[in-house]
Amino acid sequence: xxxxxxxxxxAHGLSLTYADGPRRVEAVRDAxxxxxxxxxxxxxxxxGSGKSSLLFLLGGLRRPDAGEVRxxxxxxxxxxxxxxxxxxxHVGFLFQEPFLVPxxxxxxxxxxxxxxxxxxxxxxxxAAAVGMRDLLDERxxxxxxxxxxxxxxxxxxxxxxxxxxxxxxxxxxxxxxGEAVMDLLExxxxxxxxxxxxxxxxxxxxxxRVLALADGRLRPA
Numbered sequence: 001x002x003x004x005x006x007x008x009x010x011a012h013g014l015s016l017t018y019a020d021g022p023r024r025v026e027a028v029r030d031a032x033x034x035x036x037x038x039x040x041x042x043x044x045x046x047x048g049s050g051k052s053s054l055l056f057l058l059g060g061l062r063r064p065d066a067g068e069v070r071x072x073x074x075x076x077x078x079x080x081x082x083x084x085x086x087x088x089x090h091v092g093f094l095f096q097e098p099f100l101v102p103x104x105x106x107x108x109x110x111x112x113x114x115x116x117x118x119x120x121x122x123x124x125x126x127a128a129a130v131g132m133r134d135l136l137d138e139r140x141x142x143x144x145x146x147x148x149x150x151x152x153x154x155x156x157x158x159x160x161x162x163x164x165x166x167x168x169x170x171x172x173x174x175x176x177x178g179e180a181v182m183d184l185l186e187x188x189x190x191x192x193x194x195x196x197x198x199x200x201x202x203x204x205x206x207x208x209r210v211l212a213l214a215d216g217r218l219r220p221a
Contacts (some may be wrong), residue, residue, distance in 0.1 A: 014067035098152025183209035
């Protein structure tokens with residue numbers, strides 16, 4: 001649990017609908033979730049089931065149609081831009097597509113919003129754990145898809161966040177690299193809360209609990 005016994009993440013009654021041509025899609029329906037420090041929650045579901053949409057809502061990157069998200073007891077604002085500072089301080093977000101700045105090195109991408117020598121030392125250790133230490137000074141365009149995914153992971157974890165949100169973190173990796181990434185994510189549970197969405201339930205063997213997202217609704221898996 002976080003300071004004062006508050007959960008790191010609380011979501012209550014989240015809903016999100018978007019247009020797909022003439023069709024309205026209910027990506028998330030009345031979803032609620034509470035995650036404490038030290039917990040690892042896996043969310044499984046097929047492609048298009050709303051997993052990424054849910055993760056974007058939990059991280060304050062999308063405005064919900066209904067519901068509320070609290071981070072360390074503080075409600076996130078409906079407008080994503082208003083959450084930027086809070087998100088940088090407390091949330092590490094690993095996207096399916098890492099969105100790395102192309103003219104910055106892997107190291108510079110990871111430390112862009114992080115300060116202090118401690119973060120630089122932490123980055124070196126994280127990079128070594130996933131076979132990226134020799135690539136820290138490379139530009140993203142020189143990396144393979146799997147290496148870019150791991151570079152995104154380094155950026156998500158460099159600031160020692162309280163909450164880690166990971167969207168298909170092993171999607172572009174072989175079995176060994178995928179397991180190394182999951183090892184590193186699970187290692188964050190000592191001080192952080194972890195939420196991982198994936199279609200590969202095999203990568204969630206050590207999760208505290210696993211939920212399924214189907215038709216926009218969260219249920220026990």
